[in-house]
Amino acid sequence: MKRNNKNIAAMLLMAAAAFVGSSCENDNINPYEYNNNGSNQNQGSTEVLKTKIAEYPVGSLVWTKDTTLTESVEIPVGTSLYIEPGVTVTCKSDVQVPIEIVVLGNLYCMGTTEHPVTFTSDTKKTEDWGGIICGYNSQEVVLNHVDLAYAGATPTESSASFQNHLFKSTIDGGVPAFHFCNVNGKFVMANCFLHDNYNDQTYFTGGQGVIYNCIFADNGNATDGGEAINVKAGCKLDIANNIIYNACTNAFKLSNSGNSELIPLTQLTAYNNTIVNCGWRRAKNKKGGSVWLEKAIAPTFVNNLVYDCRYGLKQPKKDGADIEHSTVAPNYYFASTETGVKQMSKNADMIIWNDNDIKSSVAGQLNPLLKNFKQSDKMNINCEIDNVQQGAPLAFDRSWNFNLQQGSPALSGGFTGIQRIFPTGLAFFGMKKVMFLDNCNDQNYYFAAPIPTTQFGAAL
Secondary structure, eight states, X not given: OOOOHHHHHHHHHHHHHOOOSOSSSSOOXXXXXXXXXXXXXXXXXXXXXXXXXXXXXXXXXXXXXXXXXXXOEEEOTTOEEEEOXXXXXXXXXXXXXXXXXXXXXXXXXXXXXXXXXXXXXXXXXXXXXXXXXXXXXXXXXXXXXXXXXXXXXXXXXXXXXXXXXXXXXXXXXXXXXXXXXXXXXXXXXXXXXEEEESSOSEXXXXXEEEEEXXXXXXXXXXXXXXXXXXXXXXXXXXXXXXXXXXESSEEEEEEXXXXXXXXXXXXXXXXXXXXXXXSOOOOSOOOOSSEXXXXXXXXXXXXXXXXXXXXXXXXXXXXXXXXXXXXXXXXXXXXXXXXXXXXXXXTSTTBOOOTTSEEOSSTTTTOOOEEXXXXXXXXXXXXXXXXXXXXXXXXXXXXXXXXXXXXXXXXSOOOOOOOOSSTTOEEOHHHHTOEESSGGGOOOSEEOOXXXXXXXXXXX
């Protein structure tokens, strides 16, 4: 049965009160705690909710302390949850219904470089909890300096996302770590680290968004696959300067599926991203391997570095991309094995070939010279199993550095005439309403993808 607003408020109150550890001296703030005949008083003020680091609009939910969730949380329509820098949200795994954070309203995760917001699980195993699933009326979501891991659990009919008719209409697999679906809403993912998630890292079926300076590492499973960035119709996206490592099926799966008179075709610009060791475990079929385009998608996809992935840019034989209106070169494709060279060649099955791309014609040619990266000695580009001993990629190592060494042939040749969809960025007015009390936590409310550069790949 769908929860009513009174139950939602009670659940949020319990979630806000159930915490372990402490990220600051303030308790988690829920406006319902301070409601006295409708006055919404907090710390002596009737105008703001005040914490150690900021002031928030009355009616906001604010998490200031580490929080352990023992059941799903729903943020009601019209309500904003703010999560302060350094807060860790731990989802319990030994629950009957996998925990989800369902955002029917707005969510602002305000991490910083030194104090990210963390979503994790108690056992730190993939598929421990569901993910952050946003609703059709969710207007704004900010994920800034967020560590999001161990998500992707399969929902039940009692799950919050299923009860709200989000993402799944049938129970046939897990949810993504982050899902956004409001065509008229906005989201940003900036400086985030998504890793060890069981299915897709992200899944977008609508919305205006910018994704930049993020790392997507180690996701998917051999049975269901898993993309790092999965985009359907109804989106306008700038995606730049990200590192994608070891996505089970594709780094990017881009499609205009789901389009109708009410859902516009997607507009997408993806540039200066680094894609490494993707497409290794897709045993079910041959769909993808680094970047997969289908169903009339017409992206701008340039200046990307694809390093030892199973295939190059691909599309299905039927119902493929709108190549006439796409810009899909130049990109840089490196293969250290003869198998990799063959699978990215002009004659490879379903390949999208462009003479303006830069590609290895023999194994090891045009090595882009990553500063610090290690592959397994048993590396097998077609291993189809998540087992390092049989050639799967090594687990992601945060000490790796995917920037290019001096003298790299990939330092030049990129196209800088890219027209970003949001050249001045996206404004998030819920962030504008926050008054930070110290400079170290102060954050802008505009987010813009970086300008394109002549080098291929990301620079983080």
